[in-house]
Structure formats: structure tokens, C-alpha cells
Amino acid sequence: xxxxxxxxxxxxxxxxxxxxxxxxxxxxxxxxxLYHTLxxxxxxxxxxxxxxxxxxxxxxxxxxxRSPWSPTLRAGGRLLEALPKKAHxxxxxxxxxxxxxREWEDFLEKLRRAYEGQGPWNEYFYCDxxxxxxxxxxxxxxxxxxxxxxxGDGESGEVITEACRTIPTxxxxxxxxxxxxxxxxxxEVVMFKKDFLALNAAQKAQNKKIFANPRNAAAGSLRQLDLxxxxxxxxxxxxxxxxxxxxxxxxASRTHTELMQRLADFxxxxxxxxxxxxxxxxxxxxxxxxxxxxxxxxxxxDGCVVKVDELAVQRQLGFTARAPRFAVAFKFxxxxxxxxxxxxxxxVGRTGVLTPVAVLEPxxxxxxxxxxxxxxxxxxxxxxxxxxxxxxxxxxxxxxxxEIVGPVLEKRRNxxxxxxxxxxxxxxxxxxxxxxxxxALRCENLSCPAIRLRSVLHFVSKAGLDIPGFxxxxxxxxxxxxxxxxxxxxxxxxxxxLLQFKRMGETLAAKLVAALAEACRQTSLERLISALGIRxxxxxxxxxxxxxxxxxxxxxxxxxxxxLTLRDVGPEVALSVRHFFSTPANLELxxxxxxxxxxxxxxxxxxHAEQSQVLAGKTVLFTGTLAISRSExxxxxxAAGAIIVSGVSKKLDYLIVGEKPGSKLAKAEALGIAVLxxxxxxxxxxx
Numbered sequence: 288x289x290x291x292x293x294x295x296x297x298x299x300x301x302x303x304x305x306x307x308x309x310x311x312x313x314x315x316x317x318x319x320x321l322y323h324t325l326x327x328x329x330x331x332x333x334x335x336x337x338x339x340x341x342x343x344x345x346x347x348x349x350x351x352x353r354s355p356w357s358p359t360l361r362a363g364g365r366l367l368e369a370l371p372k373k374a375h376x377x378x379x380x381x382x383x384x385x386x387x388x389r390e391w392e393d394f395l396e397k398l399r400r401a402y403e404g405q406g407p408w409n410e411y412f413y414c415d416x417x418x419x420x421x422x423x424x425x426x427x428x429x430x431x432x433x434x435x436x437x438x439g440d441g442e443s444g445e446v447i448t449e450a451c452r453t454i455p456t457x458x459x460x461x462x463x464x465x466x467x468x469x470x471x472x473x474x475e476v477v478m479f480k481k482d483f484l485a486l487n488a489a490q491k492a493q494n495k496k497i498f499a500n501p502r503n504a505a506a507g508s509l510r511q512l513d514l515x516x517x518x519x520x521x522x523x524x525x526x527x528x529x530x531x532x533x534x535x536x537x538x539a540s541r542t543h544t545e546l547m548q549r550l551a552d553f554x555x556x557x558x559x560x561x562x563x564x565x566x567x568x569x570x571x572x573x574x575x576x577x578x579x580x581x582x583x584x585x586x587x588x589d590g591c592v593v594k595v596d597e598l599a600v601q602r603q604l605g606f607t608a609r610a611p612r613f614a615v616a617f618k619f620x621x622x623x624x625x626x627x628x629x630x631x632x633x634x635v636g637r638t639g640v641l642t643p644v645a646v647l648e649p650x651x652x653x654x655x656x657x658x659x660x661x662x663x664x665x666x667x668x669x670x671x672x673x674x675x676x677x678x679x680x681x682x683x684x685x686x687x688x689x690e691i692v693g694p695v696l697e698k699r700r701n702x703x704x705x706x707x708x709x710x711x712x713x714x715x716x717x718x719x720x721x722x723x724x725x726x727a728l729r730c731e732n733l734s735c736p737a738i739r740l741r742s743v744l745h746f747v748s749k750a751g752l753d754i755p756g757f758x759x760x761x762x763x764x765x766x767x768x769x770x771x772x773x774x775x776x777x778x779x780x781x782x783x784x785l786l787q788f789k790r791m792g793e794t795l796a797a798k799l800v801a802a803l804a805e806a807c808r809q810t811s812l813e814r815l816i817s818a819l820g821i822r823x824x825x826x827x828x829x830x831x832x833x834x835x836x837x838x839x840x841x842x843x844x845x846x847x848x849x850x851l852t853l854r855d856v857g858p859e860v861a862l863s864v865r866h867f868f869s870t871p872a873n874l875e876l877x878x879x880x881x882x883x884x885x886x887x888x889x890x891x892x893x894x895h896a897e898q899s900q901v902l903a904g905k906t907v908l909f910t911g912t913l914a915i916s917r918s919e920x921x922x923x924x925x926a927a928g929a930i931i932v933s934g935v936s937k938k939l940d941y942l943i944v945g946e947k948p949g950s951k952l953a954k955a956e957a958l959g960i961a962v963l964x965x966x967x968x969x970x971x972x973x974x
Contacts, residue, residue, distance in 0.1 A: 300349055308352045311342040315358040316460070323455040323523075324556050355431050356460035360452050361518070370445040370510060375424060376471065376531040379438045381609055382592065382616040388571045391593075394615050395567055398595070398604065401612055405603050408595075413543040414573045415527065415561035417590040417616050420477035421506040423447070424530055425457060430466030432459050437509070450509045451476075453518040456525075458554035467538070471530030472555065477586040478505045482521040500655040501587050526555040527592070542596045559584065563596060574617045581619065590618040607946055608912045623682040625695055626650035631662065631675055631706055635714045635737035638822070639730045643668060643708070645679070645691050652683050660689035664726040665708040674703040712737075717872060722862055729822070732872040734773040740766045742820050746774035750826065751818030752806045756799045764788055773872075774818070775879030778803055812838065812889040815880075819873075822863040827931055831855050832864075838888045839877055843868040855932055901971060903928030906938055910952065911945030913965055920965075927972050935960070943968045 315338055322328045322335075339358065346353045353359065385391045402408060422438035435451035436444040451457050454476065461470070478486070483501040490497055498504040508520040529546065532539070540546040544563050551557055560577070564570045570593055577591045595601050595613040604612040627648040634642050643662040650657055660681055662668055671693045673679060678699075680692035712719055712730035714737040719728045730738065743766055747757040757777075765771040770784065780803065785796035810818075813833035817826050824832070831853050836842040842864075850861035867873055880886060907929040909920055920943070921931050932939060935954045942948075942955040942962045955962055963971065 300352065304345060304349060305352060308342065308345050308349070311338055311345070312354060312357055315339055315342060316356070316458075319358060319455055320458075320462070320554055324554060355433075358459070360459060361455065369512070370447060372439065372443050373434075373436060373446050374443040375436065375439075375441070378606075379422060379424060379441045379444070379473065379530070380606055380611055381441065382614060383610045384590075384616045384618045386618050386620075388574075391571060391574075391615070391617060392567060398612065401604055402600065408597065408600050410566055411542075411596040412564045412570050413547065413561065413594050413596045414564050414570060414591050415547075415558040416577055416584060416588040417592045417618070418475040418477055418525060418527075418558055419500075419502050419587040419589050420475035420525075421502065421509060423451065423474060423476050423509075423524065425451065425472045425474075425524075425526075427461055427466065427470040427472065429468060430461040430463060430470075432457065445510065447509050449514050450511065450517040451524070453514060454522045454524050456523050456556050462552065462554040465535060466553075467535060468533040470532050470553075472526050472550065472553075473528045473530055474524055474526035474555070475558075476505050476509060476522050476524050477501065478508075478520065478522055479585045480587065481585070486520060497656075523556065523586070525558050526550045527558055541598060543594050543598060543601075544596055546598070564593075570617075574619075578619045590616050592616055622652055623680050623692060624650055624652050625678050625680055626657075628673065628675060628677045628679045628691070628694075631668070631673075633709060633713045635712060635730055635735065638741065639732075639735070639738050641709070641712070641719060641728045641730065643706075645673075647679075647681065650681060652681055652689060655683065655689075657681055657683070657689040660691050662691055665728060666726045668706050668708070672705070674699070674706060676700060676703045715872075717870070720866055722859060722866075724859075731822075731866050731870045734872045734876065739772065743771060743774050743777065745820045746818045747777070751820075752810055752814060754802050754806050756795065756802055761788075761799075773876050773879070775876050775883060775885075778807060778880070778883035778885060807884040810885060810887055812836075812887040815839070815885065815887055816842070819867070821867045823860045824864065828855055828860060833889050836889070838886060839880075843874070843877065854930060901927050901973075902941075904930065905940040906930045906932045907941045907943060908932050908935060908939055908951070909943045909945070911948035913943075913945040920968075923969075923972060941968075 315335070318328070318330060318335055318338075342357070343359050346357065346359055383394070385394050424436050424438070424444070425432060426434040426436075432452070433448075434446065435448045435457075436446055438444050452459065478501040480501060483498070483504055486504060487497050498507065504520070505522055508517050508522060511517055527547075527550075540549055547557050547561060562573055564573050574591050574593075577588070581588060593615050594611075595604065601611070601613040606612060628645055629648060630646040632644045632646060634644055636642055643664070645660045645662050647658050647660060662673065671691065673691060673694055677694040679694050681689060682692055683689050708728065710719060711717065712732065712735060715730065715732050715735040717730055717732040717735060719730055721728050732738075734742075740763065744759060744762050745751050747754040747762065762771075765777070765780075765788075768788070770780075771777055780800060782793070782796045782800055785791050785799060786793065811833070813826075813830045816824065816832050816839075817829035832842055835853055836845060845864070845868075847861045847865050850856050850864055851858065856864075902924060905928070907924045908931070909917055909924075913920055924931060924943075929941075935942065935951050935958065937958055939955065939958075939960050942951065942960055943965060944952055944962060945965055952962065
């Protein structure tokens with residue numbers, strides 16, 4: 288021992304120092320738990336600080352004594368270079384929603400059918416509030432916190448281990464002498480309402496960003512590369528479920544109720560007021576109690592979560608592609624407050640839709656300051672009789688999107704007039720139109736500044752001409768500079784012009800110009816039709832139009848009644864095509880395309896040359912969740928000669944169903960249409 292110390296130059300650690308560090312580590316952790324988790328402090332802040340600083344001093348003198356669960360690791364005083372991503376061992380699923388007692392009963396009936404024949408079940412449910420925070424997974428190995436990740440897309444998330452170490456309610460070591468070998472604890476990081484208000488007040492005083500709601504504040508704090516930011520914000524972690532786990536024999540929980548108690552014993556906070564409910568009626572009563580007491584909870588909640596209590600039954604029920612079958616979120620009706628409607632602005636979206644937006648006197652709705660809210664469309668304003676100057680009711684639809692419920696009529700002044708919707712685009716002054724049966728008014732001018740960027744991006748995208756090199760950033764620069772006002776302007780770009788843009792080199796500029804020239808030579812008519820971005824015209828409809836009209840000149844002259852005779856062209860599509868080709872700005876665009884040499888002419892060809900294909904000429908529709916992507920399934924059907932359609936009708940030959948097929952299955956069965964499972968479909972194809 289002494290010889291090793293002489294070789295390494297290390298001093299031997301006195302046993303009393305070693306023992307003191309062990310004592311301080313355990314004692315500080317205990318007081319952290321008493322203060323932050325149990326809200327039952329035993330000592331003053333001054334004494335706690337003295338113990339903490341003594342431990343810091345000893346660990347600086349003897350670094351080898353710092354344990355992986357030392358309280359000093361919560362300091363969070365350094366900068367990270369980036370937040371790496373990592374896959375979850377077990378997918379973190381979303382929850383399906385119900386919004387009423389009736390919908391809950393429907394969910395329960397589906398649950399019963401899914402479990403039918405698999406043994407007895409007592410229909411106990413564990414219920415707790417649905418927290419409005421950031422979902423996080425904490426990974427403990429041999430009881431020690433080794434990693435933490437955000438939910439991300441459910442398959443993988445960002446690694447936020449160091450930021451999570453700064454949260455006092457996250458144990459760095461489980462409070463168990465013989466912990467599980469592996470335990471992935473899942474829960475929510477939240478910011479209490481009082482702490483959120485204090486944070487925003489401090490941010491405002493320092494002229495810094497004001498957070499929209501506690502969830503955004505919590506998420507932004509955890510994703511900071513500066514760990515001192517996370518440390519300075521009062522965040523709380525509440526545990527509610529597990530991912531992967533390796534328990535010691537005989538120690539795994541049998542019910543979710545037991546699991547929640549185990550999590551509390553390990554040192555975690557859990558969502559407040561969780562309760563075991565017997566049967567459907569107790570679940571509904573619990574949901575109503577939580578809704579009635581929503582404002583009394585210290586954190587933002589937007590419903591309650593209902594889980595089957597028996598873990599064995601949970602495992603039997605399993606998961607769909609996106610959610611567990613054994614759990615559901617019982618969401619609440621949105622909160623509603625009143626405020627002044629100061630103005631109604633008309634915005635033109637990237638698809639040409641004119642959307643009215645309410646400008647409001649700022650008001651807090653469910654923890655969020657709302658100053659603007661959607662009014663959806665002209666019909667909505669008329670139906671609700673909303674007028675500028677009204678006092679209106681505001682709510683957050685689904686507790687997310689602000690919307691106007693209606694006016695407070697008893698507060699309306701006599702001089703307020705009904706709102707008149709414009710008949711011209713407020714951006715380009717082109718006439719607006721409304722399709723029959725549609726609520727939205729639209730600007731159909733692809734050169735309108737409000738939709739110009741969208742139309743150019745679509746034109747060069749894979750769904751359009753698929754021109755390599757034209758990423759979103761380059762298109763944005765070209766459009767914002769004014770050089771490209773419509774898709775046709777791309778075709779006149781030159782290398783010297785492109786070299787005027789930042790970070791554009793000669794090689795890239797030459798490649799872009801060459802790619803545009805190649806598009807003029809090689810683009811097919813169906814791809815050009817698709818690239819124009821005509822509403823309701825996707826790749827399949829573009830192919831149909833290209834098969835029947837030799838070029839865009841002939842398509843532009845097509846009558847609505849002629850279009851309706853084509854496969855897969857209904858009234859909506861026909862009307863949309865006619866509107867597009869009757870808009871002067873679009874005719875000008877076509878003239879520019881023709882002048883630039885982008886004017887493909889379709890050669891006559893047989894529609895279905897290979898009649899030997901198993902699905903030749905058959906119409907096929909897919910519905911529900913498939914084991915492969917929808918696009919892959921459609922390509923397989925097309926390769927067998929099928930025609931993909933978008934809706935159920937008497938003309939449909941086959942409906943292919945995955946999980947949760949919805950109303951299309953019932954409609955197809957009522958019409959006597961052949962229904963195939965995904966497995967039967969691929970068996971038919973011989974795959």
C-alpha cells in the first residue's frame with residue numbers, strides 16, 4: 288500500500304476524513320429529501336449550507352472521495368458543448384384521449400374486448416393528475432443515476448443528464464439498500480405556478496424573454512447548454528411509470544398502486560392526489576373531482592390519467608403503434624376567460640387560405656398569456672356574431688390553441704358593426720374564392736408574396752420537380768432578395784447572379800443552374816403538374832391528368848364536366864383545377880415556364896399495358912395503421928397494377944385495413960366491398 292502511494296505520489300486518505308465525507312454525503316442527501324420531497328425540513332438553511340460547503344472543501348482536497356451520487360454534483364456550474372441524442376430501451380408512448388364520461392365508457396368497452404378470454408380482471412384503475420410538463424426518463428444502474436433523456440419522438444431523446452442532476456427532487460441514488468440492477472423511471476419535469484410567475488417577473492425586470500407557460504419554461508431550462516440556468520430555475524420532477532427494469536427476485540410490484548409507493552420509497556415525488564378507483568363510475572367521479580379542483584394544484588394540469596392497476600393485465604393488453612391500450616388521458620374542457628377584442632386581422636397562409644385572427648387585450652388563460660387567437664374563417668365569425676370592440680370569451684382548445692368562444696352580449700355597445708370579410712387578397716389584391724362546401728376563402732395566385740415561398744419550395748421539392756441542391760435556406764434567400772417571385776423565375780437564374788449570395792461558390796452555382804436546365808429537358812408532364820401545387824392535386828391525380836391531356840395548354844382549356852369523367856377526379860378536384868387555370872397570375876406563370884423551355888408534352892401510351900398484373904385496373908384504398916408505411920404499401924399495390932383512390936365508394940374494389948381502420952371499414956362493409964387485412968393483401972401479391 289505504502290509502495291503504491293510512493294509511486295503515484297498520492298497521499299493516503301485519513302480514515303476520519305473518509306468517514307466524514309460518507310457522513311456528509313448521506314446527511315446532505317437526507318436533508319435534501321426532507322426539504323424538497325417531504326416538505327419537512329429539520330435544520331435551518333444556514334446549517335445546511337455549512338454542511339454542504341464542508342463537503343465541497345473535503346472533495347476538493349480529496350477528489351477520489353467524491354461518489355457518483357455526491358450532492359455536490361447538483362451544482363451545475365459548467366457549459367455543455369451539445370445535447371447528444373440516444374435511443375430509449377423501451378419506446379415512450381403517447382396517450383390516447385377521452386373528453387367525456389361517454390368517451391371513457393367507449394374506451395373501457397374496447398379495453399374489455401381486447402382482454403376478453405385472457406383471464407379474470409377486477410377492473411381497478413390507478414388515476415392521477417395529467418401533468419403539463421416535459422416528459423423525462425431517468426436511468427438508474429445499481430441504484431445510481433447514470434443518464435437522463437427527454438421523451439423526444441418516443442423512439443429517442445436528447446441526453447440531459449447533467450441538467451437533471453441539478454433538480455433537487457431527482458435522487459442521485461435510490462433510497463434502497465438493495466436497489467434493482469436497472470430501473471428506468473419515467474415522469475414529468477414541471478415548474479410550479481408560483482415559481483413560474485416569479486421567474487417571469489425576474490425575466491421582465493432584466494428585459495429578458497418572457498415564457499408563455501410553465502411547460503415551455505421547464506423544457507427551455509432543461510435544454511440549456513449552460514447548466515447554471517437549469518440550476519437557477521426551480522424545477523420539480525414527479526415520477527409516474529417505468530421503462531425497462533431488472534428487479535431483484537421477488538421484489539417487482541404487482542400493481543401500479545404498489546409501484547407508485549415503491550417510487551415514493553425510492554425518494555421520488557409522485558403526482559399529487561393519485562387514487563385507486565374501483566370500476567368505471569369511480570373513475571368518472573375522480574376525473575370530475577380533479578377538474579373541479581384544477582386551480583388548487585400547484586402545477587399546471589390538463590386532465591387525469593387512468594391506468595389499469597394490475598401490471599400483468601397491462602402487459603397482456605400491450606400497445607398500439609402510438610399508445611398503450613391499458614391507459615388513457617381523461618382531458619378536461621378548456622378554461623375560459625373574457626377580454627376585449629381590439630381588432631380582426633386577415634392573414635394569408637402558405638396555402639393561400641385567408642385566416643382571420645383576433646387581436647386581444649392580453650389575458651391569462653390556463654397559465655398562458657394570450658393576445659391573439661384564431662377565428663378560423665368567415666362562417667365562424669358570422670355564426671358567433673363576433674364584432675371588433677366586443678368583450679369575448681377566450682379559451683385554449685385542448686388547453687393548447689387559443690380560440691374565441693363567442694361575445695359577451697350583455698357587454699356589447701350599440702355602435703358595433705358586423706365584420707365584413709374582404710373579397711380580395713389583402714396581400715396581392717387578387718380576387719379570393721371559396722370552393723363549394725368549403726369554409727375557407729383562398730388566394731389562388733402562386734405569385735402572391737404570402738404564398739410565394741411555399742410555392743417555390745414545393746416546385747423544387749421531391750413532390751415537385753425534385754431538383755437537387757435547392758434546400759430551404761437557398762430558396763428563402765432567393766425569394767427574400769426579390770430575384771425569384773414565382774417558380775418560373777428559378778429557370779432564368781445564372782451563375783453570376785447566384786454568386787452574389789453569401790456562401791455560394793462557383794461549383795455549387797454551376798450545379799444549380801445545370802440542374803435547372805436538366806429539369807427543363809427531362810421533366811415529365813405529370814411531375815410538372817404535381818410541382819404546380821394545385822390544391823387537391825397530388826402525384827396520383829397529376830398522373831391521371833397527364834394521361835388525358837397532352838400538355839398544359841390543353842389541360843388549361845379542359846372543362847369541369849370533362850375533368851369529372853376522369854378516374855380519381857371528383858367535384859373538389861375539378862373545381863380546384865379550373866380555378867387554378869382561370870387565375871391570371873397563374874396563366875402568366877405558365878407563359879414564363881413555356882418561354883423558359885419547361886413545357887413537357889405527354890406521349891400517348893396505354894394506361895395499363897401489363898394486364899397480367901394481379902391487381903391490374905383494380906381500385907384500392909388503405910386505412911388504419913399498417914406495419915409498413917402507407918406510401919410503401921401504395922407503391923406495392925401500384926406495382927401490381929392497382930389504382931390508389933382516396934375514399935370509399937361503390938367503385939372501390941379492395942379496402943386494405945390495418946389497426947384502427949375507423950369509419951371507412953363500416954362504410955365499405957355496408958357497400959359490400961371486399962375487405963383484406965394487411966397480411967391477406969401481401970399474400971395476394973405473393974409477398
